[in-house]
Amino acid sequence: MLDIVLLGLNHKTAPVELRENLAFSKDETSAALKAFQESPAISEAILISTCNRVEILIATEDKSNAMDAVKLLLSEFKKIPVTEFENALYIHDGDDAVRHIFRVASSLDSMVVGEPQILGQIKDAYQTATLKKTSGVLLNKLFHRTFFVAKRVRSETGIGDHAVSISYAAIELGRKIFGTLEGKKVLLIGAGEMAELAVEHLTRNRTGDIFVANRTFERGVKLANKFKGKAVRFEEITDCLQRVDIIISSTGSPDYVVTRDQVKGIMRSRRNRPLFFIDIAVPRDIDPEINRLNNSYIYDIDDLKGVIDNNIKSRNQEAIKGERIVDEAVIHFRQWYDNMDVVPTIVALRDKMDNIARSEVKKTLQTLNHLSDDDCQAINRMTNAMINKILHDPTLLLKRNSSHGDKSVYLDITRKLFKLDE
Numbered sequence: 001m002l003d004i005v006l007l008g009l010n011h012k013t014a015p016v017e018l019r020e021n022l023a024f025s026k027d028e029t030s031a032a033l034k035a036f037q038e039s040p041a042i043s044e045a046i047l048i049s050t051c052n053r054v055e056i057l058i059a060t061e062d063k064s065n066a067m068d069a070v071k072l073l074l075s076e077f078k079k080i081p082v083t084e085f086e087n088a089l090y091i092h093d094g095d096d097a098v099r100h101i102f103r104v105a106s107s108l109d110s111m112v113v114g115e116p117q118i119l120g121q122i123k124d125a126y127q128t129a130t131l132k133k134t135s136g137v138l139l140n141k142l143f144h145r146t147f148f149v150a151k152r153v154r155s156e157t158g159i160g161d162h163a164v165s166i167s168y169a170a171i172e173l174g175r176k177i178f179g180t181l182e183g184k185k186v187l188l189i190g191a192g193e194m195a196e197l198a199v200e201h202l203t204r205n206r207t208g209d210i211f212v213a214n215r216t217f218e219r220g221v222k223l224a225n226k227f228k229g230k231a232v233r234f235e236e237i238t239d240c241l242q243r244v245d246i247i248i249s250s251t252g253s254p255d256y257v258v259t260r261d262q263v264k265g266i267m268r269s270r271r272n273r274p275l276f277f278i279d280i281a282v283p284r285d286i287d288p289e290i291n292r293l294n295n296s297y298i299y300d301i302d303d304l305k306g307v308i309d310n311n312i313k314s315r316n317q318e319a320i321k322g323e324r325i326v327d328e329a330v331i332h333f334r335q336w337y338d339n340m341d342v343v344p345t346i347v348a349l350r351d352k353m354d355n356i357a358r359s360e361v362k363k364t365l366q367t368l369n370h371l372s373d374d375d376c377q378a379i380n381r382m383t384n385a386m387i388n389k390i391l392h393d394p395t396l397l398l399k400r401n402s403s404h405g406d407k408s409v410y411l412d413i414t415r416k417l418f419k420l421d422e
Contacts, residue, residue: 001061001340001341002043002044002059002060002061002138003059003060003061003063003093003094004057004058004059004093004094004097004098004138004139004142005057005058005059005060005063005066005067005091005092005093005097006055006056006057006058006091006092006093006097006100006101007055007056007058007067007070007071007089007090007091008048008053008054008055008056008089008090009022009053009054009055009085009088009089009090010052010053010054010055010090010109011052011053011111011301011302011305013088013089013090014085014088015302016282016284016300016301016302018084018085018088019051019052019053019054019282020282020283020284021078021080021283022054022074022078022080022085023049023051023054023282023283024047024049024054024077025252025254026128028077029047029049029125029128030128030132031077032047032073032077033045033046033047033128033129033132033134034132034134035073035077036056036058036069036070036073036134037132037133037134039066039069039073041060041061041062041065041066041068041069042058042059042060042066042069042070043058043059043060043061043136043138044058044059044134044135044136044138044139045057045058045059045129045134045135045139046058046125046126046129046134046135046139046143047125047128047129048104048121048122048125049125050117050118050121050282051166051280051281051282051301052110052111052282052301053104055101055104056070056074057097057101057139057142058070059136059138059139063093067091071086071089095330095334098142098330098333098334099326099327099330101122101142101143101146102145102146102149102150102326102329102330103323103326104118104122105118105119105122105146105147105149105150106119106149106150106153106154106159106322106325106326107119107150107153107159107160108153108159108319108322108323108326111166111301111304111305111308112165112166112168112169112308112311112312113159113312113315113316113319114159114160114161114312114315114318114319115165115166116154116160116165117165117166117193117194119147119150120193122143122146122147123147126143138337138340141333141336142333145329145332145333148329149325149326149329152325152329153321153322153325153326156321156325157318157319157321157322157325158315158318159315159318159319159321159322161314161315161318165194165197166194166280166301166304166308167194167195167197167198167201167248167250167280168197168201168311169304169307169308169311170198170248170278170280170299170304170307171198171201171202171205172307172310172311173278173299173303173304173307174246174248174276174278175205176307177276177297178245178246178276180205181202181205181206181207181246182205182206182207182208183206183207183208184207184208184245184246185207185208185209185210185211185243185244185245185246186202186207186208186209186210186211186244186245186246186247186248187211187212187213187232187237187240187241187244187246187247187248188210188211188212188213188223188229188247188248188249189213189214189237189247189248189249189250189251189257189258189285190213190214190249190250190251190252190281190285191212191214191216191219191220191222191223192250192251192252194250194280195212195223195248195250196223196226198248198250198280199212199223199226199227199229200227202227203227207246209229209230209243209244210224210227210228210229210230211224211229211230211231211232211240211243211244212224212229212230212231212232213231213232213233213234213236213237213240214231214234214251215234215251215253217231217233220232234257237257237258237262238262238265238266241258241262241263241266241270241275242266242269242270244275245273245274245275245276246276246278247275247276247277247278247286248278248280249277249278249279249280249281249285249286250280250281250285251281251285252281253281253283253285254283256284256285256286256287257285257286258277258285258286258287258290259287259289259290260287260289260290260292260293263275263290263293263296264293267293267294267295267296272294272295273295274295274296274297275295275296275297276297276299277290277296277297277298277299278298278299278304279298279299279300279301280300280301280304281301282301284300284301286298286300288300339399341411342398342399342411345398345411345414345415345420346395346398346399348415348420349391349394349395349414349418349420350387350391352418352420353387353390353391354387357383357384357386357387358383361379361380361383364379365379394414397410398410398411398414
C-alpha cells in the first residue's frame, strides 16, 4: 500500500536566501520530476515551487528511503549540502500530508491568508507532473480533491474578502513610505501576474507615470497599454531609474536585474532623491548591496510580512471555517484511501461467488431442457439477487471497518475464509 509523504520548506521555516537557492524553474521542475521517477523508492511525485515554498509530494512504499532520496536529489540539483537545508524541512505523512496540501491550496498556510495565486501555482505543478507522467492514481485523486476543497473554502468562507496579496502588500508599503503614492513615478520590472496585480493597485492610488520593463518587450507593451503606461526595454532600466521614485520587481531571473553599480551611477543625476525598491521576486531581483547607498532603500518579500500582518486580521475568523472544511475533507479522503485496500477484496469475493453460482446454474439448466429461455433468464436473475443479498452484509462490514485499526484483521479473515488468494 502506498503512503503519501510531503517534504518542504516555506516562509515560516526558511529565510528568503535559502528559499531562492532551492527554488525550481519550470525546466528544472521537469528534470527533477524525471529524477524522482527514476528513484526505486518513489512511485509518484509532484513538485511545487513558489516564492514562499518548495514542496515535494510523493507516494511511496518505502518512506525512509524515499525521504532520503528526495533530500539527496534536492542537494544534487541545487548543489547545496543536505545539512544546509535539512533543519528547515518539515515532513508530513498520511493524514498530515493530506491536510497540509489542502491548507496550502486553500491559502490557509500562505504568508497572505486568502491570497488567490497559490491555487493556480499548484494547478500548474500538477499539470507538469501529469505531463511528465509522475503523478499516478493516488496523487491524482489527492490533487483533484485538493482543488475541490480549495474551491469550497473560497466559496463558503470570507477568506478571500478584502483581497490582499504580496503585490498589494508592496503597494501598501510604498504608501506608508511616501505618505501618498499620488503622482509618484513607478518602474515595474517583469510583466507576470504579480506585476499586473501591482499595477492594478497602483492605478487605484493615482500614481504618476508607469514604466514597464520586461525581457519580452511585446509582453511589456501589452501590460503597459492596459494601464496607459509606457514600455521600456530591459537595456533602458538604468536610464529609467533616474526618473522614477518606486521600483517594483518580480521577474524569474536567476541573477540580479538591478545592481549596486547601476544605482550608484545615477544617484548624482537624481540629486539624491530617495529611490525605493520593492523586490517581490524569488530569487531576488535587486542587489541587497544597494541598501548601503545613501537614499536607496530595498524591501524584499520577507520585509512585506509586517505589512501583510496588518491586512489579514479580518480574515482570521473566516480561516477557522476554512480549517473545519479542510478537516472534513481529510476524513473523507482517508475513507477513500482506506477503501483502496478493501475494494480488491470485495471484488475478489464477488467474483468467486459469481463463478461458483454461474457454474452450478449452468450444470442445473443442462438437465432441464424443458425450460424456456424466459425461465432460464428468471433463474439467472434470481441467482444474481441471491448473491447480492448474501454479500450485502459482509460488504458493509468490510467497508465500515476500513477506517478502524482492525481493518487488516477483517480483510485477512475474509481472504482466508473464502480462499481468495489461492
